[in-house]
Amino acid sequence: MSTPTVNDLAELREHLTRPDGTTVLALPGDPGYAVATPWNVAKTVTPQAVVLAETAEDISRTVAFATDQGLRVAVQCTGHGATGLTAQDVEKADVLLVHTGRMNDVQIDPQTRTARLGAGVIWQQVIEAAAPYGLAPIVGSAPGVGAVGFLTGGGIGPLSRTYGLASDLVRAFELVTGNGELRRVTATENPELFWGLRGGKATLGIVTAVELELLPLSGFYGGAIYLDAGDAEVTGRVLHAWRAWSLNLPEHANTSIAIFQLPPLPAVPPPLAGRMTVGIRYTSTAPEPEAAELFAPMRALGTPLIDAVGPMPFAAIGAVHADPVDPMPVAEEATLLSELPTEAVDEILRVTGPGSGSVQLVAEIRRLGGVLAKEPEHADAFSHREAGYSFFAAGVLAPEIAAIVKPQAQAMTAALARWSTGGFMPNFSSDLTAAERVSSYDESTRKRLADLADSYDPAGTFRVGQVVRH
Numbered sequence: 237m238s239t240p241t242v243n244d245l246a247e248l249r250e251h252l253t254r255p256d257g258t259t260v261l262a263l264p265g266d267p268g269y270a271v272a273t274p275w276n277v278a279k280t281v282t283p284q285a286v287v288l289a290e291t292a293e294d295i296s297r298t299v300a301f302a303t304d305q306g307l308r309v310a311v312q313c314t315g316h317g318a319t320g321l322t323a324q325d326v327e328k329a330d331v332l333l334v335h336t337g338r339m340n341d342v343q344i345d346p347q348t349r350t351a352r353l354g355a356g357v358i359w360q361q362v363i364e365a366a367a368p369y370g371l372a373p374i375v376g377s378a379p380g381v382g383a384v385g386f387l388t389g390g391g392i393g394p395l396s397r398t399y400g401l402a403s404d405l406v407r408a409f410e411l412v413t414g415n416g417e418l419r420r421v422t423a424t425e426n427p428e429l430f431w432g433l434r435g436g437k438a439t440l441g442i443v444t445a446v447e448l449e450l451l452p453l454s455g456f457y458g459g460a461i462y463l464d465a466g467d468a469e470v471t472g473r474v475l476h477a478w479r480a481w482s483l484n485l486p487e488h489a490n491t492s493i494a495i496f497q498l499p500p501l502p503a504v505p506p507p508l509a510g511r512m513t514v515g516i517r518y519t520s521t522a523p524e525p526e527a528a529e530l531f532a533p534m535r536a537l538g539t540p541l542i543d544a545v546g547p548m549p550f551a552a553i554g555a556v557h558a559d560p561v562d563p564m565p566v567a568e569e570a571t572l573l574s575e576l577p578t579e580a581v582d583e584i585l586r587v588t589g590p591g592s593g594s595v596q597l598v599a600e601i602r603r604l605g606g607v608l609a610k611e612p613e614h615a616d617a618f619s620h621r622e623a624g625y626s627f628f629a630a631g632v633l634a635p636e637i638a639a640i641v642k643p644q645a646q647a648m649t650a651a652l653a654r655w656s657t658g659g660f661m662p663n664f665s666s667d668l669t670a671a672e673r674v675s676s677y678d679e680s681t682r683k684r685l686a687d688l689a690d691s692y693d694p695a696g697t698f699r700v701g702q703v704v705r706h
């Protein structure tokens with residue numbers, strides 16, 4: 237494929253120029269191009285051009301132009317799941333990046349309990365817009381993540397055991413497919429695309445808007461307690477107790493446990509900075525006395541450095557995981573576990589606990605199951621409902637440890653291989669190679685997605701980034 241030159245893109249620039257002469261096409265060096273810098277700044281994203289899309293038509297025109305010219309189109313919102321895209325990489329030299337950040341309109345309809353989101357909306361906006369009506373979306377651990385990127389990967393979060401995958405609540409997508417056509421996608425209109433968009437990431441095209449059911453939920457009981465993890469015996473006791481406790485939780489309860497090594501930065505609470513700590517996260521939608529009683533055994537494990545578990549407004553959902561907000565260079569590694577026997581906890585302690593030599597910022601286990609494990613109302617392309625737990629490690633690529641972060645995290649998932657399902661959630665697959673990414677889907681889902689991509693994008697315009705193709 238040929239690399240487009242500034243001249244080749246003149247026609248596209250014309251399509252993307254407003255009556256007042258301003259354009260939403262940014263070439264390297266133009267103001268606006270830098271918006272492509274992703275949240276995960278370890279990923280280099282330097283495409284041939286960035287389209288700062290403001291409307292679905294901007295996206296349609298870009299895709300139609302690219303298909304006509306034999307170029308490819310990738311999509312990015314916040315860059316929390318950026319896969320890396322550089323014009324220096326010959327394989328990726330012909331890529332235009334659609335950036336959706338300007339399509340950030342949120343509309344709430346309290347009567348139908350639905351939200352309509354533009355492709356550039358982040359969860360925090362939806363949380364804030366829905367809260368005055370006592371409504372809430374199902375979100376992940378970090379409200380700064382893009383809603384559409386999250387939903388196209390299924391989306392698990394602090395309430396998944398209670399309400400299922402976030403994408404189970406999608407009622408409609410608007411989607412630009414490979415020929416530039418804008419289609420409405422629901423359970424009854426283009427149902428095969430409705431199946432594939434809930435799990436298939438950008439394989440089938442670029443989503444321009446989503447309609448989403450909201451939950452009548454204004455608050456929850458939960459948060460996190462943090463304990464010192466300096467002592468191996470104490471940390472072992474905590475992890476094993478959490479394992480046994482988390483095994484048979486009711487569906488109204490959700491939990492994860494994480495070993496942290498947080499740096500002494502202003503954003504980090506002083507009791508947690510510069511030491512190894514263990515955080516037990518919890519949410520419950522049960523009435524406060526019942527929810528508090530269920531969590532009591534975790535509270536009894538020791539004197540916490542911080543106890544921030546209690547009745548919370550839904551707007552505080554981000555505090556449960558307290559994920560980093562500011563952009564940073566990170567490497568991630570994840571695996572799904574079918575079960576978590578005591579031997580698996582011993583392995584986790586050996587590779588991530590006190591004395592392990594771990595340099596990871598966080599190593600966490602989330603309890604899955606509950607409603608998440610049940611078949612959704614409409615079948616989808618998410619293949620991992622049966623997993624009982626997820627393991628995730630993330631490290632900051634600071635110069636002094638950059639070389640060991642990723643191999644060490646890989647050694648951690650290798651240590652858990654005996655209990656792994658062998659699969660990866662699409663939302664935690666951005667750091668994988670194309671060959672590894674195959675495991676984001678079971679074989680029949682992968683084939684069906686690739687077949688659909690062949691029929692809706694025969695020119696291969698979207699054959700870049702986190703997509704599934706033959």
Ligand SMILES: Cc1cc2nc3c(=O)[nH]c(=O)nc-3n(C[C@H](O)[C@H](O)[C@H](O)COP(=O)(O)OP(=O)(O)OC[C@H]3O[C@@H](n4cnc5c(N)ncnc54)[C@H](O)[C@@H]3O)c2cc1C
Pocket residue numbers: 274311312313314315316317318319336355375376377378380381382383384385386388389390391392393394437438439441442443444559560663664666701702
């Ligand atoms: C700190 C942190 C916490 C996270 N927590 C969770 C969590 O709790 N649960 C969870 O499930 N995931 C979680 N993730 C993963 C996150 O959901 C994915 O990385 C998601 O893809 C991010 O979407 P984005 O738009 O913000 O990122 P981007 O990097 O902008 O997009 C990532 C990918 O999403 C797809 N995509 C984005 N926009 C569109 C579109 N308009 N049309 C079609 N496809 C699109 C594309 O494949 C794109 O490459 C977390 C990630 C981070 C960094």
